[in-house]
Amino acid sequence: xxxxxxxxxxxxxxxxxxxxxxxxxxxxxxxxxxxxxxxxxxxxxxxxxxxxxxxxxxxxxxxxxxxxxxxxxxxxxxxxxxxxxxxxxxxxxxxxxxxxxxxxxxxxxxxxxxxxxxxxxxxxxxxxxxxxxxxxxxxxxxxxxxxxxxxxxxxxxxxxxxxxxxxxxxxxxxxxxxxxxxxxxxxxxxxxxxxxxxxxxxxxxxxxxxxxxxxxxxxxxxxxxxxxxxxxxxxxxxxxxxxxxxxxxxxxxxxxxxxxxxxxxxxxxxxxxxxxxxxxxxxxxxxxxxxxxxxxxxxxxxxxxxxxxxxxxxxxxxxxxxxxxxxxxxxxxxxxxxxxxxxxxxxxxxxxxxxxxxxxxxxxxxxxxxxxxxxx
Numbered sequence: 560x561x562x563x564x565x566x567x568x569x570x571x572x573x574x575x576x577x578x579x580x581x582x583x584x585x586x587x588x589x590x591x592x593x594x595x596x597x598x599x600x601x602x603x604x605x606x607x608x609x610x611x612x613x614x615x616x617x618x619x620x621x622x623x624x625x626x627x628x629x630x631x632x633x634x635x636x637x638x639x640x641x642x643x644x645x646x647x648x649x650x651x652x653x654x655x656x657x658x659x660x661x662x663x664x665x666x667x668x669x670x671x672x673x674x675x676x677x678x679x680x681x682x683x684x685x686x687x688x689x690x691x692x693x694x695x696x697x698x699x700x701x702x703x704x705x706x707x708x709x710x711x712x713x714x715x716x717x718x719x720x721x722x723x724x725x726x727x728x729x730x731x732x733x734x735x736x737x738x739x740x741x742x743x744x745x746x747x748x749x750x751x752x753x754x755x756x757x758x759x760x761x762x763x764x765x766x767x768x769x770x771x772x773x774x775x776x777x778x779x780x781x782x783x784x785x786x787x788x789x790x791x792x793x794x795x796x797x798x799x800x801x802x803x804x805x806x807x808x809x810x811x812x813x814x815x816x817x818x819x820x821x822x823x824x825x826x827x828x829x830x831x832x833x834x835x836x837x838x839x840x841x842x843x844x845x846x847x848x849x850x851x852x853x854x855x856x857x858x859x860x861x862x863x864x865x866x867x868x869x870x871x872x873x874x875x876x877x878x879x880x881x882x883x884x885x886x887x888x889x890x891x892x893x894x895x896x897x898x899x900x901x902x903x904x905x906x907x908x909x910x911x912x913x914x915x916x917x918x919x920x921x922x923x924x925x926x927x928x929x930x931x932x933x934x935x
Contacts, residue, residue, distance in 0.1 A: 752777025
């Protein structure tokens, strides 16, 4: 029987950690190994929000390799890309790189890699990032060290140098990603200055695990000088997070809480509406799921990002405290086998329509996602 943790890892949107579970080995000789992995997702949204209603199909493909340099030194690399399958053949913009990095493993002394990778804040979010579609929506990619981002140098150590089973930690640095002095080269909402972070997790046994992380990032000159958006207060973005999970006896329960400063983004800088970073924000996620032996996994989740003291936007309105994300998520997935599953994921939006949601472009409609997935 496939364990609950492995079944749920099939469903997690990011294959960064789960990809090797079902990878196809294509080469393994003389200390060199190369695996292929990927997934094809046929997916449709049903919603009154016409900007989201309809086909959402996509494909992901990845490579993961390693080479044995010496008895205690191993080189490795990984790349993963996504192709959106809901565009016409003559349309561009349907492909992008999710992750891509290379590094070295020094036996019990840990690993070091550099490239586009997951931020250490995600080490806590990964506990609740479990739904097949609407999961982990309090975090965004290219948002400091919250999720996937560019230019990340990461050191990871498992079992604390081989001395303490279940105690892992990571240290991370992210170099500046700004507009290079040219506004518009990189969207101001996806920029970052020099950033630092760390995380730690511990397997307590009996199915219980704890994780925590923090990050501090310089904000770029464009973020600090922008006058048309709500860009928070101060020259730094900071965040602190903690998570706990229980994973045993076919039951999975998890909670995550994050306190962030100048780090939770909203809106679009290409619009005339409200956009920027919340001065303060509280992020909360919860997830519960149960795996039946015949492959059915019903679940319920909750995501909320509550922004405090937003200030005055370009439209002249002062918005105070607002929910950027708030929904209950219910549904189920059914695993036919380790390579094939289907799901229904119902996002019940708890945000009411208001001047702020219209200005920031925040959807307030429910969405039902229907999907079928083949993965290898």
